[in-house]
Amino acid sequence: MTSYDTVIGLEIHVALLTESKFLCSCNTSFGAPPNSQCCPVCLGLPGALPLINEKAVEYATRAGFALNCQVHYFSRFDRKNYFYPDLPKAYQITQDAFPLCTGGFLEYYMDDQLVRTEITRIHLEEEAGKLIHSGATIVDSDYSLVDYNRAGIPLIEIVTAPDIHTPKQARLFLEQLRLLMNYIGVSDTKMEEGSLRCDANISLKPAGSSVLGTKVEIKNLNSFRALERGLEFEERRQSQLLNRGEAIRQESRTWDERAGRTISMRSKGDAPDYRIFPEPDLPPLNLDPVWVSLIEASVPELPLERLRRLEGEYGLSRYESTFLVNYRDFGDLFLSLAPMGIEHKSIVNFLMGDYARLAREHGHLTAERIAELLKITSEGLISPAQAKEVLEELFSSSLSPREIVEQKGLQVVGDPAKLGPIVAEVLSTHLELVGRYKNGETRLFAFFVGQVMRAAQGKADPEVVNQLLRDELAD
Numbered sequence: 001m002t003s004y005d006t007v008i009g010l011e012i013h014v015a016l017l018t019e020s021k022f023l024c025s026c027n028t029s030f031g032a033p034p035n036s037q038c039c040p041v042c043l044g045l046p047g048a049l050p051l052i053n054e055k056a057v058e059y060a061t062r063a064g065f066a067l068n069c070q071v072h073y074f075s076r077f078d079r080k081n082y083f084y085p086d087l088p089k090a091y092q093i094t095q096d097a098f099p100l101c102t103g104g105f106l107e108y109y110m111d112d113q114l115v116r117t118e119i120t121r122i123h124l125e126e127e128a129g130k131l132i133h134s135g136a137t138i139v140d141s142d143y144s145l146v147d148y149n150r151a152g153i154p155l156i157e158i159v160t161a162p163d164i165h166t167p168k169q170a171r172l173f174l175e176q177l178r179l180l181m182n183y184i185g186v187s188d189t190k191m192e193e194g195s196l197r198c199d200a201n202i203s204l205k206p207a208g209s210s211v212l213g214t215k216v217e218i219k220n221l222n223s224f225r226a227l228e229r230g231l232e233f234e235e236r237r238q239s240q241l242l243n244r245g246e247a248i249r250q251e252s253r254t255w256d257e258r259a260g261r262t263i264s265m266r267s268k269g270d271a272p273d274y275r276i277f278p279e280p281d282l283p284p285l286n287l288d289p290v291w292v293s294l295i296e297a298s299v300p301e302l303p304l305e306r307l308r309r310l311e312g313e314y315g316l317s318r319y320e321s322t323f324l325v326n327y328r329d330f331g332d333l334f335l336s337l338a339p340m341g342i343e344h345k346s347i348v349n350f351l352m353g354d355y356a357r358l359a360r361e362h363g364h365l366t367a368e369r370i371a372e373l374l375k376i377t378s379e380g381l382i383s384p385a386q387a388k389e390v391l392e393e394l395f396s397s398s399l400s401p402r403e404i405v406e407q408k409g410l411q412v413v414g415d416p417a418k419l420g421p422i423v424a425e426v427l428s429t430h431l432e433l434v435g436r437y438k439n440g441e442t443r444l445f446a447f448f449v450g451q452v453m454r455a456a457q458g459k460a461d462p463e464v465v466n467q468l469l470r471d472e473l474a475d
């Protein structure tokens with residue numbers, strides 16, 4: 001058995017979160033009745049002329065900077081011709097020879113090691129419509145329905161170099177890319193709604209060889225799991241063929257999620273000739289350098305930068321930092337709470353604990369209310385058990401934590417004059433156990449503490465209870 005090196009490159013389509021379409025002013029919101037968001041331009045009616053949405057160019061430019069690309073002041077649009085019912089003009093407006101961005105990279109962690117994937121290019125293009133077949137595929141359908149609401153939504157296509165080496169790495173790359181797109185606010189990246197889609201190229205070559213093998217394109221890898229599983233399947237399929245001495249056919253295959261395998265769609269010979277030529281209805285993009293530099297300056301702190309800051313500046317673990325980076329709203333909350341004089345670790349523990357579950361259900365609390373809750377807990381005004389009760393109350397109440405404590409009478413009792421009689425009462429009802437304790441069964445101490453806490457309905461200050469019990473039992 002020969003061993004092989006796997007070579008993977010990805011093409012990712014990201015729908016941009018603009019309010020109107022790329023080349024007309026139609027609305028882009030998801031879930032509207034079919035064909036209710038169309039006009040002569042996006043329906044491809046004769047004589048209708050496109051006009052570029054500046055926001056789409058802005059978002060593509062910001063994505064370029066976030067991916068460390070060179071953003072070109074000059075880029076150009078092209079017509080890619082093909083006939084398919086989801087494309088009413090019978091051509092797609094895209095960028096071929098002169099894309100907006102080239103030559104970037106994305107860094108991310110794989111098994112605690114920082115790895116880098118080169119970005120070859122990013123270009124702007126328009127989305128096609130959506131086909132709904134009466135059968136499983138267009139071939140065995142009596143009819144197909146078409147919805148042009150999606151036609152003309154702006155997309156960026158991000159193309160990586162073939163420098164990804166495992167299916168797992170491909171998944172990690174895509175996860176990081178998705179997070180990045182969310183951070184820079186250019187896409188909602190909902191894979192289930194099709195606003196982030198991924199195709200992959202994969203080839204195998206003998207280990208260590210510099211000659212690339214025949215590549216196969218896999219389409220329809222529309223979840224992180226599908227991407228990893230589809231590539232794993234293809235890796236196995238190709239190595240088995242090669243081991244039998246058979247050649248790999250250069251072709252496009254589609255991932256069949258249910259069957260758990262890739263299926264041949266078309267070979268290279270069947271690939272359509274797109275007859276690409278410069279788009280006559282749109283001028284080239286000539287970006288103003290000042291405008292471009294303003295977009296560059298608008299790129300916010302990116303996931304990897306934030307991860308490094310959380311570890312370096314706040315001393316958080318990789319696990320904690322990753323949580324705060326992946327759930328950016330939690331990270332933002334942490335960064336608001338961090339300067340408020342509360343220990344950083346206790347903020348993270350709080351955010352990752354019961355709070356995470358409650359916030360996902362009800363939405364976030366303000367940093368001020370959280371800070372107050374953490375302070376009165378650390379000052380011992382309320383016990384940890386009471387803090388949990390107050391926390392749950394905060395989500396349905398407009399009161400402050402202190403007000404809730406007062407209203408519910410939750411305050412911890414720390415006054416020895418009040419706790420003393422309770423301690424005495426507990427010990428007098430367990431005289432036999434007190435005797436055993438004094439004879440060396442010191443583990444009974446925890447039992448006495450528990451009994452006092454119960455008698456005080458959980459409101460007793462544990463430190464004072466401990467001290468009182470020690471005093472009493474020392475006699």
Ligand SMILES: [Zn+2]
Binds near residue numbers: 025
């Ligand atoms: Zn339109």
